[in-house]
Amino acid sequence: MSSIFDQIIEGKLPCDKVYEDEAIIAFHDIAPQAPVHILIVPKKRVQKLQDLDSKDMHILEDVVKVAQTLAKKFNILEGYRLLTNNGALAGQTVFHLHFHLIGGKQLGHQFG
Numbered sequence: 001m002s003s004i005f006d007q008i009i010e011g012k013l014p015c016d017k018v019y020e021d022e023a024i025i026a027f028h029d030i031a032p033q034a035p036v037h038i039l040i041v042p043k044k045r046v047q048k049l050q051d052l053d054s055k056d057m058h059i060l061e062d063v064v065k066v067a068q069t070l071a072k073k074f075n076i077l078e079g080y081r082l083l084t085n086n087g088a089l090a091g092q093t094v095f096h097l098h099f100h101l102i103g104g105k106q107l108g109h110q111f112g
Contacts, residue, residue, distance in 0.1 A: 005041050005096040018073070023059070024066050026101075035104030036074045040066050040082075046097040049086040059097070067101050076103030 007013040008025065015027035018038060029037040042059045046052055052059060067082045080103030085092035 003094050003096040005039075005094055005098060006045065009041065009043050019066055019070060021066075023062050026066055026070060029100070033100075034102045034107070036076050036080070036102065038070055038074075038101040040070070040099040040101055042097055047095045048092060048097055049084050052097070063099050067099065070101055071103065074104070079103055079107065081107060 004013065008015045008027070015025075017025065017027045019026035019040075023043055024040060025043060026038050026040045029039050040063050042063065044056065044059060046056060046059070064082070067080075071077050071080050080101060082099055082101055084097065084099045
């Protein structure tokens with residue numbers, strides 16, 4: 001089943017893109033939770049983090065490299081979160097692996 005992210009990757013839906021290469025696309029979230037809220041989406045179709053197998057672990061490295069690049073670009077090097085939700089019980093609503101890069105304000109302590 002095609003997700004909204006698949007449609008964005010395929011160019012069928014617009015997005016406010018801030019990064020793209022052969023493996024990753026990143027764009028501003030349409031409902032931002034902070035001044036900087038970017039979705040980093042691997043182009044390879046994986047539903048959730050738990051579904052990554054050993055041959056796909058490079059995706060995590062790719063995502064972190066993009067997050068570091070975007071943190072510098074958006075001047076949030078000193079404070080940001082990179083997170084993903086794994087499954088419906090964790091709050092995942094789009095079942096295509098993606099990561100939220102969130103920063104640009106003082107973030108609360110709800111996660112640790």
